[in-house]
Amino acid sequence: MKKLMIWLWLLLSVLYSSNLESEIDRKIWKRIIFDLSLKEYRIYTIDRQLQDILCKIPGITLVKDCTQATLIIETRKTVVTDERCLEIPRLSNDYRLLVKNANEIGAFFWMKGRPTIILSKPRLERFGLKVDIELEDYLEDIE
Amino acid sequence: MKVTRQFDLVLKIGITILTLLTVAMIYLYMQVDKVLASTRQEMIEMIINRYEMELKNASAMVVENTRPSLIERLSDSKGLRRDLQRSLSYFKTPEVEHLFVIYRDERGRLRYLLDGEREIEHQAMFMQRFEPVSDIWERTYETGKTQLYKHMKNGSLWVSIAIPIFENGRVAAVLGGDLSASIRTDVERKFTQIKSMMFTVAVIIALMLVFGYFQIYYYFKGRSKSFVDPLTGAYNRKFLYEVIANANYAEYQIIMYDVDHFKRVNDTFGHEVGDEVLKMLTQRIRKMLRKEDHLVRFGGEEFIVFLHTVNKKEATEVAERLKKSIETSPFVIGKNILSITISVGINNDAKEAHNIDDAIEVADEQLYCAKNAGRNRVCVNGVVVS
Incomplete structure (x- = not known):
């Protein structure tokens, strides 16, 4: 019984x-x-988990074709390789992907249990995008 | 009622002891709870101190391998970074979830220099931005002292430890270590087990105390009942020998009375009427006695009054009053009107008796004296007084 309670408590904590x-x-x-x-x-994103999160945000339309998108969000496992969509700005949840892919304008990910936001200033400028003043602190000079 | 007062006293002592035990148990439980809480705190501090010392060793290792300039050497040599990261990974345990070295750049932003993470996909890149969730990193730079931060809302992290890495007397970087929340869970689990064990023991003791209360209550309730004659409500022989015999009966005047011709009542009107006579008689006699006097049914229709007084004259007066009251007020039982009389014998010198039986025997002799004198009499010291 005691063990069951502890497991229940652990399960609830994890949940x-x-x-x-x-x-x-x-x-x-x-x-x-x-x-x-x-x-x-x-x-446009093909990551199920991200789709679940984004569909709950009012004002965002999830599209099924990347060519119709104004923004692509990809993950390490769901990189969008469609050549027709190469010129669409992208966000990711992986820092290495951000560094590697020149179309990535920023990333949001968890690093060591800490939420981390990084936006590339030169890439945003290349896409003619600006960010709100409150996000300026997260701008980095990643070419 | 000196004797019953003794009972009350014993009962009160019993309940007081149990109450004291209960209070002591509650106090003890609270004290143990306090001790457990402080022990838990000490244990947590001890664990943190131990990991802090281990992380200091790791920071010393970094310093040792990056002389004379940590930033320059790490920037210049990818191989050194790789070697140091591997060495840092050896300091990692399931409890030390993250281990890394960060520094503050010229724009005041914190960046990773080294990361002890073994899996490459979770490893921070060199110069990757570090996102702090507390100000301990800045404080470590400012104070040059180790800082701690306890994560409140983070599911996996428990405590972050920031250890300054000095170079030429100033903080050049900070070694950071995140202790896993599993340590806290383990500690909590152990203390929860101890606490639940303590609680179980406390509940068992509490139940035993409650049981004790009931035992005392029912013991005295049952004991009180066992001293009373069920027919008349007067005390019985058990009371006489267990209570009065152990008290100082010399403080009493012993008045023994017997219903005259009681057999005739039974034979004429039946036992039910006979019983009713005894009941009514007892009620009447009790009304004429005080609280400190005792009325005992000695057997059949024989009763003894233990009159709490040393005044011999008073005993005679009470005996005469009792006799007269019974004689002058007939007993109305159903349709029957019965004239009842009693014969009374008094032992007004009970202190001379060796024991209660001797004292009663003297009273009994006086009762026979009254009977022999024609019944409905009071006899004391062999003399019929009324």
Whole structure:
């Protein structure tokens, strides 16, 4: 019985912490996306988890074809390789992807249990995008 | 009622002891709880100190291998970075979740220099930005002292430790270590087990105390009942020999009375009427006695009054009053009106008796004296007084 209680408590803690993390994820993605000076917020992503998060944000339209998107969000496992979409700005949840791919304008990810936002200033300029003043602190000179 | 007062006293002592035990148990439980809380705190501090010392060793290792300039040497040599990261990874344990070295650039931003993470996909890149969730890193730069931060809302992290890495007397970088929340969970689990064990013991003791209360209550309740004659409500022989015999009966005047011709009542009106006579008689006699006097049914229709007084005259007066009251007020039982009389014998010198039986025997002799004198009499010291 005692063991069961401890396991239940651990399970609830894990569930609570994962819910908390997912809630923070939703808030941060919302912030980053709406603080970008996009004309429309038509987003393409093939990552299921991200789709679940983004569909809960009012004002965002998830599109099924990357050519219709104004922003692509990819992950390490779901990189969009369609050549027709190479000129669409991208965000990712991986720092290495941000460094490697020149079309990535920024990334949001968890590093050592800490939520991290990084935006590339030169790449944003290349896409003619600006960010809200509150996000300026996250701008980095990643070419 | 000196004797029953003794009972009350014993009962009160029993309940007081149990109450004291209960209070002591509650106090002890609270004290143990306090001790557990402080022990838990000490244990947590001890764990943090131990890891802090290990992380200091790791920082010393970094300093040792990056002389004379940490930033320059790490920037210049990818191989050195790789070697140091591997060495840092050896300091990692399931409890030390993250281990890294960061520095503050000229724009005041914190950046990773080294990361002890073994899996490359989770490893921070050189000069990757570090996002702090507390100000301990800045404080480490400012104070040059180790800083701690306890994560409150982070599911996996418990404590972050920031250890300054000095170079030429100033803080050049900070070694950071994140202790896993699993340590806290382990500690909590152990203390929860101890606490639940303590609680179980406390509940068992509490139940035993409650059981003790009931035992005392029912013991005295049952004991009180066992001293009372169920028919008349007067005390019985058990009370006489267990209570009065152990008290100082010399403080009493012993008045023994017997219903005259009681057999005739039974034979004429039946045993039910006979029983009713005894009941009514007892009620009447009790009304004429005080609280400190005792009325005992000695057997059949024989009763003894233990009159709490040393005044011999008073005993005679009470005996006469009792006899007269019974004689002058007939007993109305159903349709029957019965004239009842009693014969009374008094032992007004009980202190001379060796024991209660001797004292009663003297009273009994006086009762026979009254009977022999024609019944409905009071006899004391062989003399019929009324």
